[in-house]
Structures are given as structure tokens and as C-alpha cells.
Amino acid sequence: MSILTRIDVSNVRNLTQVSIQPSSHTNLVVGSNGSGKTSLLEAIHLAAVGRSFRTHNINKVVSKGAEALVVFAEYLLADSVISAVGVERGRGIARFRVNGIDSASIAELARLAPLQVITPDSHQLIELGPRYRRRFVDWGMFHVEQDFFPVWRRFGQAIKQRNAALRQSSASRSEIGVWNQELSACEHRITRLRQSYIAELLPYARDAAESLLGVASLEIKLLPGWAGEKSYECYLERAFSQDLAAGYTRHGPHRADLVISIDGVPTREILSRGEQKLIASALRLSQVKLLQDRLTRNCILLIDDLPSELDVGHRSKFIDYLNQLNCQIFISTTEPKLIGDRLSTVDKLFHVERGRIKEML
Numbered sequence: 046m047s048i049l050t051r052i053d054v055s056n057v058r059n060l061t062q063v064s065i066q067p068s069s070h071t072n073l074v075v076g077s078n079g080s081g082k083t084s085l086l087e088a089i090h091l092a093a094v095g096r097s098f099r100t101h102n103i104n105k106v107v108s109k110g111a112e113a114l115v116v117f118a119e120y121l122l123a124d125s126v127i128s129a130v131g132v133e134r135g136r137g138i139a140r141f142r143v144n145g146i147d148s149a150s151i152a153e154l155a156r157l158a159p160l161q162v163i164t165p166d167s168h169q170l171i172e173l174g175p176r177y178r179r180r181f182v183d184w185g186m187f188h189v190e191q192d193f194f195p196v197w198r199r200f201g202q203a204i205k206q207r208n209a210a211l212r213q214s215s216a217s218r219s220e221i222g223v224w225n226q227e228l229s230a231c232e233h234r235i236t237r238l239r240q241s242y243i244a245e246l247l248p249y250a251r252d253a254a255e256s257l258l259g260v261a262s263l264e265i266k267l268l269p270g271w272a273g274e275k276s277y278e279c280y281l282e283r284a285f286s287q288d289l290a291a292g293y294t295r296h297g298p299h300r301a302d303l304v305i306s307i308d309g310v311p312t313r314e315i316l317s318r319g320e321q322k323l324i325a326s327a328l329r330l331s332q333v334k335l336l337q338d339r340l341t342r343n344c345i346l347l348i349d350d351l352p353s354e355l356d357v358g359h360r361s362k363f364i365d366y367l368n369q370l371n372c373q374i375f376i377s378t379t380e381p382k383l384i385g386d387r388l389s390t391v392d393k394l395f396h397v398e399r400g401r402i403k404e405m406l
């Protein structure tokens with residue numbers, strides 16, 4: 046269990062100083078355009094993973110004129126344990142604190158509070174490059190497969206070394222080859238873990254796609270990021286000259302991708318923008334459900350601008366699906382009437398106006 050019970054926000058965009066105590070179930074965040082709704086969700090995201098979901102440039106997130114942003118969050122964990130997290134970020138500043146101890150890692154933050162985000166940009170998961178889909182799988186790996194993170198880190202270190210060796214003009218095949226074996230051992234494990242996670246996720250994803258979009262034939266296939274040889278080690282041997290010319294390891298699990306298809310056709314080729322958002326949402330919501338079933342851990346779910354891109358029928362199906370998820374949800378909208386009636390409960394309603402937040406009864 047991880048429930049956000051309190052968040053204090055300083056200097057996140059137009060939220061110079063706000064504090065809320067959310068409900069453990071459904072929180073509705075309402076306000077006009079530019080009031081600060083997305084910024085509030087961004088602050089919750091910052092506390093959970095140390096970065097924004099809107100930009101990699103943290104300077105854009107820090108309020109104009111301020112040095113750094115600070116977010117302080119309290120989570121209620123299992124057995125009534127309370128955990129406190131502090132995140133401070135700005136130009137050249139990245140401080141993470143967990144329960145009063147400085148220099149916690151982002152991984153430590155992220156483990157404390159699994160969090161999923163659905164935004165009007167969610168179609169990117171389907172439409173844009175492999176990086177988005179890798180991040181999607183690896184979110185599940187990180188939270189569900191305890192073995193993944195250490196081997197992923199080992200792989201990252203080995204590939205850094207191999208790339209550094211490739212950039213030296215004197216690099217020889219045998220010097221580079223030293224790293225191939227280690228990389229191959231990691232690759233084997235990473236690809237196996239990703240495959241087994243996807244196999245486990247698939248029935249959940251199909252159920253969610255059916256509920257949200259009426260689609261029965263969803264398929265998810267992992268492309269491991271390299272091909273053509275019996276092992277990654279053999280592949281790396283063969284790729285030596287071309288990797289040397291490129292100055293880095295061109296293929297491998299760091300280039301993996303997913304093919305997400307319906308009736309055998311990749312979704313990025315056929316779906317409308319709204320449908321892409323629905324499939325991407327179905328995929329993320331299925332991860333939330335799998336996590337609940339596998340580890341009895343609930344996720345914090347952020348849904349920014351829920352109604353965007355969705356017609357009334359799909360909006361209703363989306364909300365009906367949320368109603369049966371037992372997790373802490375934050376939904377933002379400019380139009381509470383479009384969703385409020387369909388939600389089985391709204392436990393707390395926050396009204397945002399020009400960077401100030403009021404809890405309404």
C-alpha cells in the first residue's frame with residue numbers, strides 16, 4: 046500500500062506555495078485553463094519519481110524567478126507506517142530525501158510509491174519512438190520483477206565500458222570482446238524478464254482494451270532490440286566493425302521495442318488519436334491491475350484532463366473502468382460535470398484558481 050496523505054508544494058510552475066491532504070480514493074482537481082491543475086499532478090509526480098512528466102528540462106518547471114522547487118510528500122504505507130519524502134530540484138540542484146536521510150536515489154523514491162500517469166499526450170506511447178514503449182515495459186519490470194533493476198544496471202555499466210572502448214582509436218576486437226560476454230549474460234536475463242512480464246500483462250491488457258474500446262484481439266510482442274544471430278554475444282561479435290565505426294553499441298536490449306497490434310495490424314498505423322489514447326490508457330491501467338494482483342500493491346494514478354480526446358461513450362467506459370480499480374486516483378478537468386456524475390464517488394474535490402488550491406465540500 047502507498048497512499049499519498051499529504052503534499053506540500055513550493056515553486057512548481059504557478060504553485061508558489063500550496064499544500065493538500067488528498068483522499069485515499071478519488072480526488073477530483075478542478076479549475077479553469079491555466080489555473081494550475083496539471084502543475085499539481087506534476088508536483089505529485091515529482092515527489093514520486095523525482096522528475097516531471099511534461100519535460101526533461103527542470104528549469105521550465107521551477108517557478109519563474111525562483112532558484113529551485115521543493116516538494117514534500119507523506120505516504121501511508123502498509124502497517125500504518127508513514128514515509129516522508131522530500132525532493133528539491135533546480136538548476137544544478139537534485140536532492141532527494143527519504144525519511145530524513147539525504148541522498149536517497151530516484152529508484153528509492155520510485156519504489157516507495159508506484160505511480161502511473163495518463164495525460165492528453167498518452168497517445169505518444171503508441172505513436173512515437175521505441176523509448177516510450179521501453180519505458181512502459183520497464184515500469185512494470187521495476188515494480189513487479191525484483192530481479193530486473195540489478196541486471197539492468199549491470200547491463201548499463203557494461204555497455205558504457207564497451208562504448209568507451211569503441212571510441213578509442215586503438216580499440217581491438219579482443220578488447221571490445223571482453224564486454225560481449227557480460228552484455229550477453231545480462232541481455233539474456235533482461236529479455237526473458239521482459240517477455241515473461243508481457244505474457245503476464247497480456248490478459249490484463251486485453252481485458253482493459255475490451256472494456257475501454259471494445260477491442261478483443263490485442264497483441265503485444267517484444268522486439269528484443271537486435272536480431273540475426275543465435276545469441277547476443279554472437280551478434281556483438283559480428284557487429285564489431287560497424288559498432289566501431291559508429292562509436293557505440295548500436296543494438297541490444299537498450300533498443301528494444303513493443304509491437305502493439307489489433308487484428309494483426311500495428312496500432313500506430315491504424316488508430317485515431319482518441320483510440321490511441323484509449324489503448325495507451327488500457328495498457329497503463331492493466332499495469333496498475335497486475336501490480337495489485339501480483340504484489341497487492343496499489344498504485345497512485347494521475348489522470349490529467351480526463352475528458353480530452355474522448356467522446357461521451359468512451360468517457361463513460363473509461364470512468365466505469367476506474368470505478369472498479371481500488372486505488373488512489375487524481376483526476377483533473379476543467380469540466381467536472383462531464384465526469385463527476387459517472388464517478389462512483391468523489392471523495393475530495395480540489396478547486397484550483399491562479400495557483401491557489403481550495404478543498405471544497
Ligand SMILES: Nc1ncnc2c1ncn2[C@@H]1O[C@H](COP(=O)(O)OP(=O)(O)OP(=O)(O)O)[C@@H](O)[C@H]1O
Pocket residue numbers: 057058059076077078079080081082083084085104105106107108109350379
Ligand atoms: N515555470 C513557471 N513559472 C510560473 N508559471 C508557470 C511556469 N510554467 C508554466 N506556468 C504557468 O502556470 C499556469 C498553470 O499551468 P498548468 O499547466 O498547471 O494549468 P492547467 O490548470 O493544467 O491548465 P489547462 O486546463 O489549460 O490544462 C499557466 O498559466 C502556465 O503558463
Ligand SMILES: [Mg+2]
Pocket residue numbers: 082083084349350
Ligand atoms: Mg492542464
